[in-house]
Amino acid sequence: xxxxxxxxxxxxxxxxxxxxxxxxxxxxxxxxxxxxxxxxxxxxxxxxxxxxxxxxxxxxxxxxxxxxxxxxxxxxxxxxxxxxxxxxxxxxxxxxxxxxxxxxxxxxxxxxxxxxxxxxxxxxxxxx
Amino acid sequence: xxxxxxxxxxxxxxxxxxxxxxxxxxxxxxxxxxxxxxxxxxxxxxxxxxxxxxxxxxxxxxxxxxxxxxxxxxxxxxxxxxxxxxxxxxxxxxxxxxxxxxxxxxxxxxxxxxxxxxxxxxxxxxxxxxxxxxxxxxxxxxxxxxxxxxxxx
Numbered sequence: 684x685x686x687x688x689x690x691x692x693x694x695x696x697x698x699x700x701x702x703x704x705x706x707x708x709x710x711x712x713x714x715x716x717x718x719x720x721x722x723x724x725x726x727x728x729x730x731x732x733x734x735x736x737x738x739x740x741x742x743x744x745x746x747x748x749x750x751x752x753x754x755x756x757x758x759x760x761x762x763x764x765x766x767x768x769x770x771x772x773x774x775x776x777x778x779x780x781x782x783x784x785x786x787x788x789x790x791x792x793x794x795x796x797x798x799x800x801x802x803x804x805x806x807x808x809x810x811x
Numbered sequence: 812x813x814x815x816x817x818x819x820x821x822x823x824x825x826x827x828x829x830x831x832x833x834x835x836x837x838x839x840x841x842x843x844x845x846x847x848x849x850x851x852x853x854x855x856x857x858x859x860x861x862x863x864x865x866x867x868x869x870x871x872x873x874x875x876x877x878x879x880x881x882x883x884x885x886x887x888x889x890x891x892x893x894x895x896x897x898x899x900x901x902x903x904x905x906x907x908x909x910x911x912x913x914x915x916x917x918x919x920x921x922x923x924x925x926x927x928x929x930x931x932x933x934x935x936x937x938x939x940x941x942x943x944x945x946x947x948x949x950x951x952x953x954x955x956x957x958x959x960x961x962x963x964x
Contacts, residue, residue, distance in 0.1 A: 684862055684863070685860055685862045687860060687868065688862075690859075718833060718859050721831075721832070721833055722830055722831030722833060722834035723831075724829045724831075724897070729899070732873065732877075732903075733870035733871065733874045734870075736870050736873070737868060737870045740870075752869060753869040753870060753908060754869075755905070755907050755908060756903045756905075756906040757904075758902075758905075759902060759903035760902050761899070761900055761901050762901075764899070
């Protein structure tokens with residue numbers, strides 16, 4: 684497991700809801716010392732887009748109990764910056780479409796959607 | 812007397828982009844040509860993106876494309892005699908991830924500026940290792956007006 688993945692998991696504020704349902708929601712809070720803020724950017728910390736996507740994939744892995752691999756980002760919109768110590772709600776729903784394992788996800792802060800994306804996932808080959 | 816100092820490539824990305832370790836993933840801007848650029852990265856085993864087997868998290872490919880464009884833009888800014896500006900990733904379309912990278916791999920990221928309009932840029936990018944394409948897709952970035960307030964987005 685990468686250091687990034689460990690720190691994302693450690694930023695979860697509560698247990699995953701919706702286990703086994705291919706949907707999930709969880710609140711995160713990334714503190715100022717979170718590794719993803721380091722260098723992104725000095726004096727102007729913003730949660731990197733890749734952290735947001737990694738958090739969703741990790742959440743889906745935990746819910747499914749399987750190792751997953753990100754195979755595509757079909758679309759993504761990052762609408763507003765996420766700052767340190769903000770409560771971030773991550774919600775996702777997985778579904779099969781023409782044999783593809785799709786994951787629709789949103790991130791919200793204070794009730795406002797700050798990011799939305801659709802991912803393609805596949806079962807991974809090795810444990811992370 | 813020259814109007815501005817010539818900038819020789821390759822050039823360390825740290826001189827062109829605001830990202831710093833551990834979130835700076837691009838090492839060097841290798842070449843620039845007519846809206847296109849190539850940047851090089853070798854991610855160490857110690858990168859936060861690598862698992863214990865050295866496999867790089869797939870999400871890193873998106874950041875490599877974004878940072879490679881940032882390096883290109885920073886280079887162009889410097890050629891214009893300005894400090895490198897800031898930019899933010901605001902959208903992704905059809906980023907396909909077809910391969911796996913490992914710590915120590917020499918990754919080349921090629922970007923092509925498809926459009927620039929109203930403070931936004933649309934960029935196509937491809938990450939390769941040797942002859943193998945690992946990822947490709949289209950990103951949309953918002954380029955901060957250096958005269959605008961820093962915290963606006």
